[in-house]
Amino acid sequence: MKIPTGLALNLLHRCSTGTLATHSIALPGYPFATTLPFATDSHHRPLFLISALAEHTRNLQGDPRASLALFDPDALHAENAARLTLVGDVTRIELDDATRKRYLRYQPQGERYLELGDFAFYRLEPRRIRLVAGFGRMGWIEQDTLHALPELDADAETARLATLPVRSAICGIDRFGIDFLSDDTRRRTDFAGALDDDALDDALARLTF
Amino acid sequence: MKIPTGLALNLLHRCSTGTLATHSIALPGYPFATTLPFATDSHHRPLFLISALAEHTRNLQGDPRASLALFDPDALHAENAARLTLVGDVTRIELDDATRKRYLRYQPQGERYLELGDFAFYRLEPRRIRLVAGFGRMGWIEQDTLHALPELDADAETARLATLPVRSAICGIDRFGIDFLSDDTRRRTDFAGALDDDALDDALARLTF
Numbered sequence: 001m002k003i004p005t006g007l008a009l010n011l012l013h014r015c016s017t018g019t020l021a022t023h024s025i026a027l028p029g030y031p032f033a034t035t036l037p038f039a040t041d042s043h044h045r046p047l048f049l050i051s052a053l054a055e056h057t058r059n060l061q062g063d064p065r066a067s068l069a070l071f072d073p074d075a076l077h078a079e080n081a082a083r084l085t086l087v088g089d090v091t092r093i094e095l096d097d098a099t100r101k102r103y104l105r106y107q108p109q110g111e112r113y114l115e116l117g118d119f120a121f122y123r124l125e126p127r128r129i130r131l132v133a134g135f136g137r138m139g140w141i142e143q144d145t146l147h148a149l150p151e152l153d154a155d156a157e158t159a160r161l162a163t164l165p166v167r168s169a170i171c172g173i174d175r176f177g178i179d180f181l182s183d184d185t186r187r188r189t190d191f192a193g194a195l196d197d198d199a200l201d202d203a204l205a206r207l208t209f
Numbered sequence: 210m211k212i213p214t215g216l217a218l219n220l221l222h223r224c225s226t227g228t229l230a231t232h233s234i235a236l237p238g239y240p241f242a243t244t245l246p247f248a249t250d251s252h253h254r255p256l257f258l259i260s261a262l263a264e265h266t267r268n269l270q271g272d273p274r275a276s277l278a279l280f281d282p283d284a285l286h287a288e289n290a291a292r293l294t295l296v297g298d299v300t301r302i303e304l305d306d307a308t309r310k311r312y313l314r315y316q317p318q319g320e321r322y323l324e325l326g327d328f329a330f331y332r333l334e335p336r337r338i339r340l341v342a343g344f345g346r347m348g349w350i351e352q353d354t355l356h357a358l359p360e361l362d363a364d365a366e367t368a369r370l371a372t373l374p375v376r377s378a379i380c381g382i383d384r385f386g387i388d389f390l391s392d393d394t395r396r397r398t399d400f401a402g403a404l405d406d407d408a409l410d411d412a413l414a415r416l417t418f
Contacts, residue, residue: 019278021230021240026349027337030296031230031240033278034339055294055339069228069242085264087239128236130243130264140235 003139005149006190008131009044009176011084015070016106016186018046020090022059022066032059038068039106042154042174044146046086046124047095047103049110053118060122064089068124073185082133088126095121098154105171106179106186150175150194160204175200178207212348214358215399217340218253218385220293224279225315225395227255229299231268231275241268247277248315251363251383253355255295255333256304256312258319262327269331273298277333282394291342297335304330307363314380315388315395359384359403369413384409387416 017037024032034056038046046068050057060066067087075081095103103121104110113119129141152160157173164170171179171186175194180187195203226246233241243265247255255277259266269275276296284290304312312330313319322328338350361369361384369382380388380395384403389396404412 017280019228019230019242019244019280021228021242021276023240024276024296026339027296030274030336031232031242031276032296032339033228033230033240033242033276033294035228035278035280035290035292065239067230067233067240067242069244071226071228071244081244083244085242087233087236087241127239130235130241132243 003131003141004133005141005145006176006193007082007133008084008129008141009149010188010190011070011072011082011131012040012044012046012086013172013174013177013179013188014186015073018068018070020048020056020066020068022056022090023063024055025059025062026055032056033069037107037110039103039171041099041102041123042151042157044149044174045126047093047099048090048122048124049103049107049113049119050122051113051116051118052120057122060090064091066090066124080134082131084132085130086124086126087128087130088124090122090124093121093123096154098158102154102157102172106181108181150196152200160200164204164207173200173204178204212340212350213342214350214354215385215402216291216342217293217338217350218358219397219399220279220281220291220340221249221253221255221295222381222383222386222388222397223395224282227277227279229257229265229275229277231265231299232272233264234268234271235264241265242278246316246319248312248380250304250308250311250332251360251366253358253383254335256302256308257299257331257333258312258316258322258328259331260322260325260327261329266331269299273300275299275333289343291340293341294339295333295335296337296339297333299331299333302330302332305363307367311363311366311381315390317390359405361409369409373413373416382409382413387413 024030070084072081132138177190233239279293281290341347386399
């Protein structure tokens with residue numbers, strides 16, 4: 001079936017934690033799954049701030065091949081809930097200042113980890129995404145589709161955040177929606193498709209708080 | 210550090226869904242993570258009722274090596290929450306009648322899947338369990354420790370369930386605690402350690418509803 005990319009982006013942005021599968025070093029030949037916090041960059045790629053001491057980090061240093069499972073945080077039952085698996089390579093990355101600040105707006109507790117010294121940023125570059133939108137509604141989204149998504153780069157995002165009268169609760173803006181933190185829970189306002197610069201500025205001007 | 214097995218059992222029994230990492234067939238060499246419902250058998254081993262059409266099932270048929278990540282369902286933030294990874298082999302199994310009924314008390318919607326015909330039971334036989342009890346508190350529980358846990362077998366459990374005056378909300382009884390479904394959420398009453406038959410019957414007699 002034709003998979004709605006917008007639904008995948010919506011779920012990706014509403015999740016503040018996911019479960020990462022890596023190749024185990026402690027038990028060679030076994031996959032290893034761990035739950036951890038994440039946020040996305042301006043290309044909707046998951047970013048992780050992880051400790052060199054953590055099992056998943058050691059596993060990634062041995063083999064970058066991984067996948068991240070996400071599950072609708074508002075759904076009670078797994079069988080009806082939309083869920084997503086991003087498959088790709090997770091590698092260490094130095095973030096530019098704007099992207100680092102974006103990560104910390106989504107995951108404010110990351111400030112403390114950065115002070116500890118053994119934490120570093122890693123990024124998942126998705127090769128394919130598996131979306132199960134509901135019972136019997138499932139399919140793959142390919143890397144080409146992801147690469148073709150229009151980007152709002154981190155500097156353009158920062159400039160727009162600066163124009164908003166009240167922005168304390170806003171984590172991020174992209175061409176498909178706006179992410180908020182509300183009572184420690186991530187929320188998203190979705191646009192109807194990708195917005196160009198003018199339409200995005202119109203949408204931001206109409207934001208009410 | 211010495212890892213408290215009781216804490217691991219508590220988390221294992223309070224989770225109704227987990228994320229299973231398998232070896233991907235669609236993307237060879239990559240681990241694949243998917244979220245799905247589960248329940249435990251009388252040896253605290255996770256049981257899954259999964260479709261032959263699902264990605265994870267096809268992956269398991271190719272390679273049984275897997276791991277299951279669990280995350281405290283009552284915790285808001287991944288970094289403080291207790292979490293667990295069970296690493297082991299997941300293979301198809303025919304359940305005896307008492308264990309099948311136990312599964313369906315925990316996951317009542319499983320009745321519908323069994324009628325569809327392409328669903329079957331699989332069981333995770335843990336080799337090691339990784340417990341992260343909180344920031345900096347982590348360690349492994351070995352298979353020997355798990356095998357040494359005293360069992361309440363499914364028939365003994367069924368007999369005890371039959372003695373309880375009101376049992377509609379009770380999913381399961383083991384020597385370490387009692388599991389309930391309350392408003393579609395799994396809850397657990399923990400004992401202080403493993404109970405023998407007499408102590409267990411005393412505990413059940415004192416249950417209030």
